[in-house]
Amino acid sequence: MAPEMVRRSSSLEKFRRLQSAIRLLAFVVFLGSIFIWIMKPTNTFYLKWSAAIESQTRSTYFGSLGENLLIFCFPVLFIAVLGCVHVHISKKTNSINPESNSIKYKNPIWKRPVLVKGPLGIVSAIELIFFLMFVALLVWSLSSYLKSGFSQINKQSAAKAGEKVWQEKLKTAALMIGLVGNICLAFLFFPVARGSSVLPLLDLTSESCIKYHIWIGHIVMTLFTLHGAFYVIYWASTHQISEMLKWDEIGVSNLAGEISLLGGLLLWVVTVPRIRRKAFEVFFYTHYLYIVFFVFFVFHVGIDNTIIVLPSFYLFLLDRFLRLLQSRRHVRLLSARLLPCDYLELNFSKSHGLSYNPTSVIFINVPSISHLQWHPFTVTSNGKLEPEKLSVVIKSEGSWSQKLYQRLSSSSIDRLDVSVEGPYGPASTNYLRYDTLVMVSGGSGITPFISIIREIIYQSTTFRCKTPKVKLICSFKNSSSLSMLDLILPLSGTSSEISNIQLKIEAFVTREKEPKPHNPNHFLRTIWFKPHPTDAPISAALGPNHWLWLGAVISSSFILYLIIIGFINRYYIYPIDHNTDKKFSHSLKSFLNMLVICLAIGVTASAAFLWNKKQNAKEAKKIQNIEGSTPTVSPASMTFNADRELESLPYQTFVQATNIHYGERPDLKRMILELKDESSVGILVAGPRKMRQEVAAICSSGLAKNMHFESISFSW
Template identity: 50%
Template sequence: MEDARGKGKTKCAPSAAAVARSTMLLLAVVVFVVWLVIWAVFPTRTYSSTWAPKLAALTGFGKQGMRMMLFVSPVLFVYVVACVYLHLHKDSDHDTESRTRGALGTRMAAWRRPVLVRGPLGIVTRVELAFLLVLLALLVWFYTAYVTAEFAKIRIKLPGEKLWQAQLEKAARRLGTAGSLCVALLLVPVARGSSLLPLVGLTSEASVKYHVWLGHLAMVIFTAHGLCYISFWASTDQIDEMLKWARTRMSNVAGELTLLCGLAMWATALPRVRRRMFELFFYAHHLYVLFVLFCALHVGVTAFCFVLPGVFVFAVDRCLRFLQSRARVRLVSARLLQSQAVELNFAKSPCLRYSPTSTLFVNVPSVSRLQWHPFTVTSSSSLQPDTLSVVVTSRGAWTRKLYEAVSSLPPSGGHLSVSVEGPYSAAAASTRFLGYDSLVMVSGGSGITPFISVIRELGYLRGAAETVPAPRLLLVCVFKTSAELDMLDLLVPVSGGLPAISGLDLRIEAFVTREGEPSAGDRARKQPGREVWFKPWPSDVPVALVLGSSGWLWLGAVVSSSFAVFLVLVAALQRFYIYPVDGDTNHVYPWAARTMLNLLFLGVSVAGVTGAAFLWNKQGSAADEDMKVKSSDGTTPGMSPVALLHWAGGVDREMESLPAAQPLVQATNVHFGHRPDLKRMFLGIDGENVGVMASGPQGMLEDVATICSSGPASNLHFQSISFTW
């Protein structure tokens, strides 16, 4: 047993489920390391002289079958193991998990501390820097070993060709091979529903950083690859090679189109362009479809096996997202705030469980049919089993149009068509928060929204089980104007929940930086936000799990089954269609046709298996669950006592009408005209294990990370939540 802060604990025997999870996690790590070792050995003579002949004979399908086994199967195996791990993990005991994660967090604290803060890479922890250095070392080794082997057996093929020109051609070719390692991992971080992200504790928005790093590396290498080939062709009077599409070998035109698509995505993704012209970036990034297509046509099916794992994982995820987004979800109500923010409350299936700080992607066809925007979920699936909430602040054209559309509806009724994708979250985020002695949450403006879900979830866990140790909470929120203080109203959900929140050891320090303290008249004139209730349509459905309550198991089954179908189709193509043609010495099967057939089989296998699994679960959910949404009749959402304390006249009357709110009101302080002294506040917090979460502008995140990485702050464990990608 242990006390409220995790002291004086005795060792408990791990459960069978915990042992199974640990075994699967170890197995996944071992297979992934083996996959990296295969990449490291691939350019050596050991592979080409010893491994390759034996493996080609073992598979029976030549180089393509061999590379499927070495480069594709290990990644998909890890993916399926991760699905089973997460399925078992979701039912784990919160108290045991919090103790385990707390102990592990203490040992791993040094690795999670920021080591680089203000630089081109953003905020980088030691474990992230180690990952980047390992990747760079692997790339350098891979390329160096390949070039060394190629130079040792180089031969002059063209009349008048010089040695340096032959070396340039070999160096250019192997740059393309090295770039395939980056592309092999490029799409994995942006597969939002992937099991690989929560396996390592990543959310969909946090993993975008790794996609950006890999994208920069890939485009630098591929650009050098293209320029080296152009230089080689120009120096050997073969510039016409740029216009050739070979029938039975690499197509130069396809490679050039691949590079052009990549450069367009790369240029529009630069921070200056992306932030000023987000729609250009958004639509240009859909060129990834042509990038993958032309890349496959350029390198052929055998070399395409290098990048197939990431493409396969992303294709399954994209197909599931498409199927989920076709439904129109039931919007129950909206809460309009004076700061031009709106809280959207959706009906959700009770079996849908998600972690705090989860992300939901929202599309409103009446505002824009094509645009999807991510928002942090502010509700708790434990405290609010039937509703899911997000907050949209007016920061751009899309959000302003949405606010206007909702505010124009009458309070008593109306309808707004909405589609969603997600929610996406890391595994067991709530148990990670429970592992801290104290939890400090620093927000800037709308950055408070992730912490609303954290506070609600911890309030529920603290009230549901007295043995669960809840950390001391400090919420430091910085706003530009006093109108934004109504964001604190969102601490209390529409459906209630104040008793659970008021039971927490919570202190709120709110700072208004651009205004002085308002007069009594201004407080009296402050009006609370209003609510809008929506009328249900028969076709509306609650937000639900795309693959049902056993979604992780179904996802593992979908990936393994679709890959098996793909292998069967490719094997049949090879055995009964391509080999008879290639067996004739006068004919060689066209490179492009073979590649297109493989891509067609990939699409058919993924779409067919994923669609069948989706329809099966949809029918089962309709038969087993009551899919009727709640009636819109009910109590009016209540205002937070925080706003009532600082803005309403007659504080005594409000306190009497809300006696449960007194602890929360007394814990709140509002400061006007200055910013918080974060360093003084952080260093004054007691506890060996203090979590610090920051959400807001990049400058604020860097300030918090700088404090947490300093020597005196050895007990502070930093985590950033940012949507500035």
């Protein structure tokens, strides 16, 4: 046994060194890219660096594309490939030693919340610093562009153009604001690539980065709106309003820019919180206008300038296509559990090769309810504790979820077509690094904590490693919602050694002053679904080695794009541009590049997906079809005294660890600060905005310096 431990330790150390090297290399390349953005507005870049690079990259194959492909596109895609390797190694590290994330965590001051309320939401010190640095980059770029542009404007130059000085300055300011808007657009799509390989390098997930997308989106649309408005004012004041309808074959196409801006404005308007919350479907469907926005943006500025902002959209487009491929097949829905509090649990079959971490999210589509609507839900099951099943819990509150609950409540249903995308989640977890873990939830916010508790159960019972003390503080409106606590323990595979888990649950029922008598009409009902030959277990889009395949697809698709567009440039575009009497249409050139990019991504991603689909099909054949009757009483409810299918000791331990308080709200400040003497405390909160803000304010108050705050919120 000792040699095996030595071998594991040696392998683990090698993987950690390789991960550190990858992070360092990616960081160096990232700093180089940021430096290019800082220098881009300067004369040094345009007159010296750009001219030197262009002389080395301009050829009959890539023409003027070569420079931007080299300095703006290649570095970002290279970082994305490095990220794929990093995540793959991270998963290997966790499989070698699940305790690799249990190194005690010290809470750095820059990760503590510094802003709790306001337009930015809950923001840590490091987030605020990077946001201010990004704003500083925009201010620096705009001031440099304006200084350079205004220096060439005077009364003589304006009179020569037949215009006034203020009109010339207005036109210059409009152009420069558009160039600064391009900087924001270059970063806009990184946070919304759900399967991103770039975000894990920063220990981020797409769900946690949605707020960055919102921030950048507001800045982008503000700048582009000013860009368009200034040009319209300029044209009106110089009696050139007809310029709005021009679509030049060579140069900037004004009409394309206006169509792009109009699509962006419509998309922007429906992001108002009141519209987004009350009419989510309108918000969701209108967001597809990003296609109109970006396509006509390309026609507006031309492909040469689009390459500057292309990398983030390229990675998003690849991620979107892989999601489309994954969602085309219906997945195997094993069963559904209807809880008395109008919650339901869906249990899917999953492949053994699919691994995911706690707090992962899966997107679900039920075609019989809506072909277009996709809704995100937290995965509550544990991929190691329940290797053949993946579960989610859904609250019946919106129109879509209410229709789903009603459909499942029908006694005649024996099958439901469901498609999924994901799961998506953190590449690694650090929950075991704390001595104490405090989880604060409100309502359905308890769902991500179910997966964390199950992970702790797995680590403790399987590897007998030391796990943190867990304190769950959960609030519900009604006592019927207490049945959510029954979902914490899995239905099977729970060892009697769960009694070793230091778990304490404080449940608060805010709208009832005493327990309600048991209603015999309210029980936990399980529905078993009949298997169908076309259904398949949930599996990663690119198989067990998804991240290595993703890195291969990113690199191979980009290389294929370069090869095809190189031949088109050399043998189709160059002969026309080389003729001094004729120039190749910029719009057609942009269209060809967009077509080739889509073709390269489609071919390489489809080939990788189909190859792995064959491998997944072999595993799917091994999964036995399970048929059973629909029980009328569920496994488990301590709230309604139903029979429990779990072993008695784990369930008794679970009940003893639970205190239920009626008619009051939790005193979060007191309950959290009671732990200020612990060496390290992780504070996780998921629930309403006011609850998240209250907990963030406590952690940032300075009354306790041993607490690390993290908000788990999926409310966009």
